[in-house]
Amino acid sequence: MFVDYVKIYVRGGDGGNGAVAFRREKYVPRGGPAGGDGGRGGDVIFRVDEGLRTLIDFRYQKHFKAKRGEHGRSKGQHGASAEPLVVKVPPGTVVKDAETGEVIADLTRKGQEVVAARGGRGGRGNMRFVSPSNPAPEIAENGEPGEERWVELELKVLADVGLIGYPSVGKSTLLAAVSAARPKIADYHFTTLAPNLGVVDVGDGRSFVMADLPGLIEGAHQGVGLGHQFLRHVDRTRVLVHVVDMAALEGRDPYEDWVKINQELRLYREDLANRPQIVAANKMDLPDARGNLAAFREKVGPDVPVYPISAATREGLRELLFAVADLLDQQEQPLEEESGSGYKVYRSREPEEPFVIRRENEVFVVEGERVEKLVAMTNFAYHDAVRRLGRILREMGVEDALRERGAKEGDTVRIGGMEFELMD
Structure with a gap:
């Protein structure tokens, strides 16, 4: 069967979580924090394989998810980054973003490749948060979520x-x-x-x-x-x-x-x-x-x-x-060289608002890539990490914006997959 069009889901691996740990050695008093960083998640990469002539394999597997990075460990040990997930495609494959229709890559040559979904960076361990005011922080980040998207693969036969x-x-x-x-x-x-x-x-x-x-x-x-x-x-x-x-x-x-x-x-x-x-x-x-x-x-x-x-x-x-x-x-x-195929075109993006606020019945919903990523990377098991999140949100103006929209103490605020109670 000859298949020349498919729509598939790709997701980069999540970054590994940072660790909260402290040195515990006999002759090192007040050893200090020693939590390592998490490893980076794997990328999803499309690579040209000249042995392929059709997209038939994608009719049976439509989801591709790379592995996440390893978590950080004690004694300052960083987690290993995950290997990329390489997905082989035939020469002549055009990769498009399914939502916007933008061409991500036009893959025509042997070995040519493109990153379709990047893995998330690893979360920082508590070694990274030492400061004069807090020499022993109990703060560590969760790994950054990997990119995810639906992409369209379109095969155009290469012939003279x-x-x-x-x-x-x-x-x-x-x-x-x-x-x-x-x-x-x-x-x-x-x-x-x-x-x-x-x-x-x-x-x-x-x-x-x-x-x-x-x-x-x-x-x-x-x-x-x-x-x-x-x-x-x-x-x-x-x-x-x-x-x-x-x-x-x-x-x-x-x-x-x-x-x-x-x-x-x-x-x-x-x-x-x-x-x-x-x-x-x-x-x-x-x-x-x-x-x-x-x-x-x-x-x-x-x-x-x-x-x-x-x-x-x-x-x-x-x-x-x-x-x-x-x-x-x-x-x-x-013709593919004449049309600039194989060259990535970078377009300037309009600056996005840092966040927007809307209401769902009695719940105030805060949406925005930065604030949602910040919440996803916060480890709520540690009080220091929660306080840090609150401080950053206040500095971004989220709390003031909620007050302007009519939010008051005790109201529920949702950011990403987490719900919070607004407090003075």
């Missing part, structure tokens, strides 16, 4: 040449005739449901990868038929070979077929219609093909290269392949 055209015009037969690929061939529409790849040896030392793509129909840019599943694979190709049924076996006009397919490309993305294209006038061994070819050439004009072929009898294939190879040689660089 893409075969386009209506269903049943002979694309699969052409690929089978010029390469060792053996796609399924039958006399009904949409026999080809997924891209087939083949390496074509031109015979003069040149070769290229050709993709037999599922047939287009009118309305494909809106998702009709195989629609977007087909069009996403055209993105990668450098040259298009437009296969046209010149015998008009199904009663369609070859010129109208050519116009409609190019219109679908243009409606999906303007630059696709301007991509280098060669017309393969197929089925020239059948009656009426010669007359239709003359009419077709007259309508498209001299600027459109048309090569009469018969994929079944192999007539004209040598000339077609040489023309395709020559056109590829004229392309200075692959």
Whole structure:
């Protein structure tokens, strides 16, 4: 089964908790704090594996969570950081944030990788909180929660040449005739449901990868038929070979077929219609093909290269392949490099408010990335840690903001997964 789109959940590992500990040695009076830091949680990393050709494995496993870091220990021992969780993907995989649609990475080369979810940093042990006013603090942080998100993986086939055209015009037969690929061939529409790849040896030392793509129909840019599943694979190709049924076996006009397919490309993305294209006038061994070819050439004009072929009898294939190879040689660089693929684009983010306050019935809810992370990393088992949390929240202006919203002593305040009672 060929799978080219999945949606999966990734979560970086939580950081390890910091430790509260003190030195207990016979000849070291008042040894002081000795709690180590927690280790960093593991990242979730997508890495290209050239041995993969489909996203089928993600149909059966949709959740990927890295391990958390080790907790800090006594005697100043820090916890070990967790190893990253490496998830292998095929070349040509585009990683997008499922919520925003932003492209995180476009993975095309062997070994290329991207961090999809970062692990949380380890919590600090009480060694880190020593101060002149508190030389023996009972304060340690919990590990920072790892990043979590839903991501979309979209596979776009990597090929030099893409075969386009209506269903049943002979694309699969052409690929089978010029390469060792053996796609399924039958006399009904949409026999080809997924891209087939083949390496074509031109015979003069040149070769290229050709993709037999599922047939287009009118309305494909809106998702009709195989629609977007087909069009996403055209993105990668450098040259298009437009296969046209010149015998008009199904009663369609070859010129109208050519116009409609190019219109679908243009409606999906303007630059696709301007991509280098060669017309393969197929089925020239059948009656009426010669007359239709003359009419077709007259309508498209001299600027459109048309090569009469018969994929079944192999007539004209040598000339077609040489023309395709020559056109590829004229392309200075692959399209993914031209479009800046593989380069991360950093966008400035609007500064967010530190927190917002809303009400849920009688409960005041404080929301904000910083305050929620602060609460999550507080170890409520130690009084010093709770006092520190209260001091930081006051310095951030949370308490004053609650008073302005009408909160009074004894009211319930929720931050993250914790509820507190407001006190003077």
